[in-house]
Amino acid sequence: MAEKKKLSKNRIRGIVVACVSVAIAAALIITNFFIPVKYLASYMVVRNKGAKAGVMRVHFIDVGYGDCTVIELPDGKNMLIDGGNGSMTNEAKILKVLNKCDIDIIDYLVCTNVNAEHCGGLAEIIKYKKINKIYMPGLDFVYTTDEYKNFCIQASGINSVISQYGKFEAGEEYDYFFSFLSPSVITNEKGEYNDLLENPQSAEARNNASAVIWLEYAGTGFLFTSDVTGSVLKSICANYKTADGYFDFKGHKVTLENCKVLKVANHGSENSVYTPFYDLVKPETAVISTNNIESSNGLLTELVGSGCEKIYRTDEAGTVTIEVTAEGYAVV
Numbered sequence: 001m002a003e004k005k006k007l008s009k010n011r012i013r014g015i016v017v018a019c020v021s022v023a024i025a026a027a028l029i030i031t032n033f034f035i036p037v038k039y040l041a042s043y044m045v046v047r048n049k050g051a052k053a054g055v056m057r058v059h060f061i062d063v064g065y066g067d068c069t070v071i072e073l074p075d076g077k078n079m080l081i082d083g084g085n086g087s088m089t090n091e092a093k094i095l096k097v098l099n100k101c102d103i104d105i106i107d108y109l110v111c112t113n114v115n116a117e118h119c120g121g122l123a124e125i126i127k128y129k130k131i132n133k134i135y136m137p138g139l140d141f142v143y144t145t146d147e148y149k150n151f152c153i154q155a156s157g158i159n160s161v162i163s164q165y166g167k168f169e170a171g172e173e174y175d176y177f178f179s180f181l182s183p184s185v186i187t188n189e190k191g192e193y194n195d196l197l198e199n200p201q202s203a204e205a206r207n208n209a210s211a212v213i214w215l216e217y218a219g220t221g222f223l224f225t226s227d228v229t230g231s232v233l234k235s236i237c238a239n240y241k242t243a244d245g246y247f248d249f250k251g252h253k254v255t256l257e258n259c260k261v262l263k264v265a266n267h268g269s270e271n272s273v274y275t276p277f278y279d280l281v282k283p284e285t286a287v288i289s290t291n292n293i294e295s296s297n298g299l300l301t302e303l304v305g306s307g308c309e310k311i312y313r314t315d316e317a318g319t320v321t322i323e324v325t326a327e328g329y330a331v332v
Contacts, residue, residue, distance in 0.1 A: 119147050137211075
């Protein structure tokens with residue numbers, strides 16, 4: 001009877017390494033089918049099952065010089081405003097917040113601006129989260145930036161609506177709503193969209209075509225001003241006076257004096273200074289999304305002068321979370 005040959009230690013080691021390698025490769029393939037491996041750490045989090053019913057949470061995510069806000073609405077729906085610049089670091093931060101809040105479905109995704117620091121990360125988010133509805137610029141396939149083009153390609157096939165004055169969404173079970181105060185309706189021949197289509201490479205035209213959004217729940221108003229300049233803020237003030245002191249969206253009234261939290265325009269740039277606007281709104285709390293202390297200096301004087309009590313910069317405070325209940329709001 002032939003004597004069985006013993007495997008050498010090196011041969012055994014080689015077989016073990018090969019088996020482990022195959023197992024790891026298989027695990028990565030399976031994992032990546034459900035979870036993107038490059039964002040694995042963003043999924044390895046303890047989910048908190050989202051905000052409690054009747055509670056709204058607004059997360060201003062620290063994405064450096066850019067914008068991204070995750071909103072947990074009081075009826076369990078979710079909203080995402082912008083997606084940062086698309087860097088892997090920022091994508092990981094956004095996905096981590098979404099996963100911590102147990103958000104797999106984004107009911108309303110808003111792209112406020114064609115600039116890279118606003119829309120650069122949205123295409124990637126769409127890959128990994130289910131999107132029910134998108135609000136986006138009305139540019140009719142005029143892409144203006146590569147980042148906006150990538151977003152539009154990824155958003156193809158999803159229910160999309162043009163962001164323009166008068167569009168709004170309202171909750172049924174809980175009395176919240178959000179509405180668009182700017183840009184003007186796309187049919188306005190002198191409006192912001194028309195200007196951008198005629199001057200697609202103009203930084204000012206891009207900024208002024210940004211979506212300005214009012215969000216209100218339980219008497220607490222949030223105002224998101226994206227990258228608009230002082231000229232748009234001036235126009236909003238003028239229209240507000242003409243409308244007898246409030247904007248009415250089918251019974252949902254926007255009273256700017258009820259603004260409690262202001263998402264500061266254009267990362268605090270002095271281009272967004274229009275003193276009468278800040279005197280009118282008088283926010284109690286302001287959030288500046290920036291990675292540059294100098295970029296926020298332009299509006300600090302305006303905010304302090306308007307009586308703003310708390311000013312948060314994401315380069316100092318990191319991600320800022322505000323919780324709203326029937327009793328009011330608090331930074332948590």
